[in-house]
Amino acid sequence: MKCPVCNTEMIKTNVTNKSPYHYKECGLPEVYLVGIETFSCEKCGEYSVAIPKIEQLHKLIVKDLLEKPSVLTFKEVRFLRKEVGFSAKKWASNMGISPEHLSRSEKADSALSVPMDKFVRAIVTILSNDSHGKIKDILLGEAEDLKVPHKKKERFKAKFKLDRLDRNGWKFVA
Ligand SMILES: [Zn+2]
Numbered sequence: 001m002k003c004p005v006c007n008t009e010m011i012k013t014n015v016t017n018k019s020p021y022h023y024k025e026c027g028l029p030e031v032y033l034v035g036i037e038t039f040s041c042e043k044c045g046e047y048s049v050a051i052p053k054i055e056q057l058h059k060l061i062v063k064d065l066l067e068k069p070s071v072l073t074f075k076e077v078r079f080l081r082k083e084v085g086f087s088a089k090k091w092a093s094n095m096g097i098s099p100e101h102l103s104r105s106e107k108a109d110s111a112l113s114v115p116m117d118k119f120v121r122a123i124v125t126i127l128s129n130d131s132h133g134k135i136k137d138i139l140l141g142e143a144e145d146l147k148v149p150h151k152k153k154e155r156f157k158a159k160f161k162l163d164r165l166d167r168n169g170w171k172f173v174a
Contacts, residue, residue, distance in 0.1 A: 001039050001048075003041040003043065003044065003046050004046065004048075005041065005044050005046045006041060006043050006044045006046070008041055008042070008043045008044070010039040010040060010041050010046070010048075011039065011040050011041075011042060012037055012038075012039055013037065013038045013039075013040065014035075014036075014037055015033065015034050015035065015036050015037065015038055015049075016034055016035075017034055020032035020033060020034045021033045021034070021036060021038065021049060023051075026058070026061065026079060027075060027078060027079055027082075028061070028075060028076060028079050029075065029109075031061065033051065033057075036049065036050060036051055036052070037049075037050050038050075058083055059083075059128075061079065062079075062080060062083050062124065062128060065079065065080060066080075066121050066124060066125060071111045071112055071113075071114060071117045072111070072112050072117050072120060072121070073109050073110065073111050073112070074102075074105040074106045074108070074109055074110055074111075074112065075106060075109040077106075077112065077120055078106045080120065080124045081124075083124070083128075084123075084124055084127040084128065084136070085127075085136065085140070086140065088102055088103065088106075090140055094123075094139060095116070095119075123139065127139070160174070161174070162174045
């Protein structure tokens with residue numbers, strides 16, 4: 001690989017357990033990678049790293065965070081919310097906190113309360129498996145998008161729903 005700055009051939013290094021690559025770009029303080037290649041230029045000092053299959057890597061980090069046996073921190077939650085496609089503003093609104101509060105907490109990397117931690121894990125787990133993006137639309141939507149009865153006695157009629165059983169199992173029809 002040629003240096004993008006001075007066009008000199010760069011020196012390739014395989015990253016091993018001896019000196020793992022600190023993956024600061026993901027925004028988490030403690031993620032290190034091995035088995036990848038880095039490229040450095042002796043002439044001008046340019047440095048680059050190749051991280052293949054980054055989507056799969058991020059899915060692995062999500063899984064690891066969701067299974068973490070201690071309370072999540074706000075930096076970890078920032079990683080999770082970006083992975084499931086929430087902006088800071090939408091996320092704060094869904095958490096019932098102000099965007100300023102969220103930003104301060106992410107910077108300080110404080111720990112979540114236990115109920116909030118469980119709520120975040122549940123939301124991220126659901127959205128990670130939300131193949132049609134329909135649940136995401138509801139969660140990302142404005143509060144007004146979700147219809148709420150206005151009067152005390154008003155109720156919405158239950159939705160007509162037809163499911164059919166065929167050889168492959170139950171299927172939603174209408
Ligand atoms: Zn160079």
